[in-house]
Amino acid sequence: MADDDDIAEPASPGRTGRFGRRRKSQEAADGTEAVESDGLGMQSERAPEAAPAKAKRTRRQMPESTKRLLFIVAGVFVLVGSVGGFYLTSDAFESRVPVLVATRNIAVGETVSSADVASELMVTGSVPHIPWTVEAPLFFEGTVALQPMPLGGLVRYDMVAQVDTVPEGDELVVEVPLDVSLVTETVFEGELVLLVDPGIAPAPGNPGRPRNVIRDFTLTSFDGSQMRLILPAQEWADWTALLDEVGGTLMVKDLGPRADIAATSESLDAVWQSQWSQAAAEVAVVAAAAAPTAGPGELEVIVSLDASLVPSGVAAGSLVLLVDPGAAPLGNNEGRPRRVIGTLELENFSGGQMQMFVGPEDWQYWRSLPEVLGAAPMVLPVPPGTDVEDMSERLDAVWDEEWRRQLGEATGPA
Secondary structure: OOOOOOOOOOOOOOHHHHHHHHHHHHHHHHOOOOOOEOOOEEEEEEEOOOOOOOOOOOOOOOOOHHHHHHHHHHHHHHHHHHHHHHHHHHHOOOOOOEEEEOOOOOOOEEEEHHHHHHEEEEEOOOOOOEEOOOOOHHHOEEEEEEEOEEEOOOOOHHHHEEOOOEEEEEEEHHHHHHHHOOOOOOOOOOOOEEEEEEEEEEEOOOOEOEEEEEEEEEOOOOOOOOEEEEEEEHHHHHHHHHHHHHHEEEEEEOOOOOOOOHHHHHHHHHHHHHHHHHHHHHHHHHHHHHOOOOOOOEEEEEEEOOOOOOOOOOOOOEEEEEOOHHHHEEOOOOOOOOEEEEEEEEOOOOOEEEEEOHHHHHHHHHHHHHHHHOOOOOOEOOOOOOOOHHHHHHHHHHHHHHHHHHHHHHOOOO
């Protein structure tokens, strides 16, 4: 029987484990295989230890409400960007044309010169404007402003008036023609009277307007048929605009010594309104009976015509040149010059529109003409006795020269 000292003491689990790990590390470094004792002096190969399992990471899910909120916010940003982009780029799809604008702030009553207007490319749409031509600024030379014209704003012919008299110091002279046919007794200098808008009688295509009292006024510098007033620029502009509005002449109605001005004015306006209404009704009946109608195989077409080349406008029945308004050079687009494309007699013309009854082919031509030209065709009256062909050639030459100048400015030096 062996001595107790000869009997090997079993290794404790702790020591075995620590030594085993140390041996494993050393053997792993040496490239040898781990050998383990069974505690009884016998050695056996030990199975490799399994790698420690990694804990599975779980991805934290975003709440559905937060996802919806993010989608909504993203959609709002996309919408805002789209709208902003549209407004920033919309002008690029509009046609810019050269028009007349003011080069400084011009107040009512100020004298205007040709240097106070200039050309600028703008998107005007249907806004009234004056197309740029070489001669357009000359119209404004020596005129007086009837309306304020801000710097860079569009200008029109009706915003100014021609000064036909010599200024006296800082004031201007205006002559006011007076029609005294309503006067029951003779009126004299210094007498208080009513100034009356003579109105316009109704006519087919023109409703006119009733006669009405404008204001009371004391006759000043009156010679029996007109007054000669010396006024500051602002008042001069007001009187000039009034005369233009009523057709150039005011009527006079005398007042009795004790007349109630307000009551008399109201009574006269009521009478004149009634007369005008009755006349307008009679004209409407006649116009309805005489209204043009389409003949066999004809179609009705309404054509808008641009009369901006003629500040005074054009009248029904006039013979006019039909003009392609052209297009100013812009970017890579050379545009085209303004040119005469035909003649036209303005039958059934009113309010800038002409009514025609034509065959199917002509109907298609007139319907598509504004789209082909890019704007309403322009018209220019032909004075009686004028050689239409010669007038057309001369106008085309002027417009072609102006277009070439604009093209040179747009493209710059070669």
